[in-house]
Amino acid sequence: MLIGVIIGSTRQPRACPQIAQFIVDTIRSSNDYRSLAQKPVLKLIDLASWNLPMYDESHVPSLIEHYSDYDHEHTKLWSQEVQKCDGFIFVTPQYNWGYPAALKNAIDYLFNEWKGKPAVVATYGGHGGSKCNEQLTVVLNGLRMKPTESKILLSFPDRETFTKAAQGIDLCLSTSSTECIWEADKVQVETAFAELAKLLLETPSTK
Ligand SMILES: Cc1cc2nc3c(=O)[nH]c(=O)nc-3n(C[C@H](O)[C@H](O)[C@H](O)COP(=O)(O)O)c2cc1C
Numbered sequence: 001m002l003i004g005v006i007i008g009s010t011r012q013p014r015a016c017p018q019i020a021q022f023i024v025d026t027i028r029s030s031n032d033y034r035s036l037a038q039k040p041v042l043k044l045i046d047l048a049s050w051n052l053p054m055y056d057e058s059h060v061p062s063l064i065e066h067y068s069d070y071d072h073e074h075t076k077l078w079s080q081e082v083q084k085c086d087g088f089i090f091v092t093p094q095y096n097w098g099y100p101a102a103l104k105n106a107i108d109y110l111f112n113e114w115k116g117k118p119a120v121v122a123t124y125g126g127h128g129g130s131k132c133n134e135q136l137t138v139v140l141n142g143l144r145m146k147p148t149e150s151k152i153l154l155s156f157p158d159r160e161t162f163t164k165a166a167q168g169i170d171l172c173l174s175t176s177s178t179e180c181i182w183e184a185d186k187v188q189v190e191t192a193f194a195e196l197a198k199l200l201l202e203t204p205s206t207k
Pocket of ligand 1: 009016093096126129165166168
């Protein structure tokens with residue numbers, strides 16, 4: 001089983017990579033993960049590295065049955081990357097009550113590669129990114145994905161943290177740190193992962 005952990009912001013500097021890593025580390029140290037006989041692999045997928053152009057395919061993705069039918073090499077590669085994954089954790093900031101355009105663009109490139117797969121929506125912001133969490137969940141339902149009931153909403157506790165995140169400064173999220181600002185939020189991550197793991201077992205593999 002492979003879970004793609006999608007890093008949803010692409011600007012430089014940014015906070016998203018360290019927040020995605022915090023989520024991965026929290027899952028790996030959880031009892032639910034440790035007790036699994038077959039542990040899913042968690043793979044970070046950084047949209048900044050993919051650097052996809054604005055959607056430039058000539059076809060509607062839902063009508064594409066094989067990745068070789070896409071026009072462009074970047075779409076064929078992106079399709080193969082998403083096909084490899086059995087489920088996803090979308091990690092994204094809230095931008096003006098929505099989620100970043102780069103993430104919507106990366107999603108829109110494909111359809112059948114996402115369809116039927118379970119996913120967790122993990123958002124962050126001044127109020128946990130609740131507005132963009134709702135919006136992304138609507139989009140995943142439109143893709144016929146299976147978003148978990150459990151959401152991950154991570155709030156910056158104060159102005160100082162908000163400013164640090166915006167500047168891409170280390171938020172000291174290391175799971176071993178008792179000073180971690182999101183120590184109490186780890187349970188959200190654990191609960192969402194437990195639900196994702198259950199959905200993964202119930203979902204027939206399309207690979
Ligand atoms: C274009 C833009 C719009 C933003 N809009 C919001 C917002 O609606 N709500 C919020 O809580 N934070 C907002 N922020 C602040 C972000 O939560 C914060 O800068 C965070 O670090 C962004 O994630 P990133 O560093 O991975 O890009 C916004 C930031 C940017 C760059």
